Amino acid sequence: MDRELLLLGLLRRQEMHGYQLHEFINQNLASCVNLKKSTAYFLLDRMAEAGWMVETESQEGNRPPRRVYQLTPAGEAAFQRLLRANLAAHEPARFAGDIGLAFLDALPPAEARDCLLRRRAQLAADLEAAARIPEHAGSMQWVIDHLRHHLASELEWLDRVIAQITTSIESHDHEEEES
């Protein structure tokens, strides 16, 4: 229901058509949501059928006709309900990248380090990209703040893992020297 909440929240401020909504999300919230066009259209259709919003066909000049969606009182009620539920719940994140870490010792430390350094490079690039995102109005800025805080925390942690592997490589080297 999070995607529905997102669409409702955007339509609440201003009526919009599907293409416009998708564009806004992709440009401003790409960091935290990845909503495809087809999905957006599908959800809007379904919410309109549920009575949460009404469609109005509109055409400007020779451009393709647009379906503009406008929230109904039922839609506003749904928004309020979904918003409270979302805010009150802590949805634990799942890190697919952890599965690899569980088997880190299956690789020679030097190779493991190489892999993790590549992961680190991507993470650092993401963090830099996040630092360059312009300010958002109002509470939408929290999303950016969270992203930055999270990425910084991830980088810090990954560096600890890499450091640990590096010391294990060094001690391995010493053993080789001694033997």
Add this chain to the structure above:
Amino acid sequence: MDRELLLLGLLRRQEMHGYQLHEFINQNLASCVNLKKSTAYFLLDRMAEAGWMVETESQEGNRPPRRVYQLTPAGEAAFQRLLRANLAAHEPARFAGDIGLAFLDALPPAEARDCLLRRRAQLAADLEAAARIPEHAGSMQWVIDHLRHHLASELEWLDRVIAQITTSIESHDHEEEES
């Protein structure tokens, strides 16, 4: 492919049957993976057909017969490939809870704060639960370390959000007093 990697990694150390694998994952890695029984059986079947493992029917006493899976060289190769890919990539996490935050200003600050305090309680409980997880052998401990680091970071950040709302409630109160 992360679930496949997980099953391969476990079978690599020791041959196991489906029930056993699912139980191990649910007891030891529930914090980061949520693999259902049916899914586990399905994936094992598919990987066996792909030649990554061989099945052996075995029966102990009157217990139901078990399908024990054993890695083949092809399975080991797949494991190596998937492991490197997993370690080298940074899979950005998506936080569904951020969508609500984007519309925080749609709620009266006091109510927003109430919701977030409930979120905080769950998060704090998760963090405590993570603190109580016993040590894992070898690099599997990294998964627990990551979970703890992440949850602590999340709590820190959420407290900043709550603090900010609290001050906005207080300044609102002052305005009420003055008027």
Add this chain to the structure above:
DNA sequence: TTTTCCATGTAACTCGTTACATGATTTC
């Protein structure tokens, strides 16, 4: 003149969960 943008959608597919079925055995 080909590509990109605008604007909407459908159909097929993947991934994974839920609910259900089976049947013996052990525990309460």
Add this chain to the structure above:
DNA sequence: GAAATCATGTAACGAGTTACATGGAAAA
């Protein structure tokens, strides 16, 4: 005697993505 454990699976469903289709207008 009822419920939980062991052990495997199937069928149906749901959420979401991918690929594709359409067709005019603006930009390269």
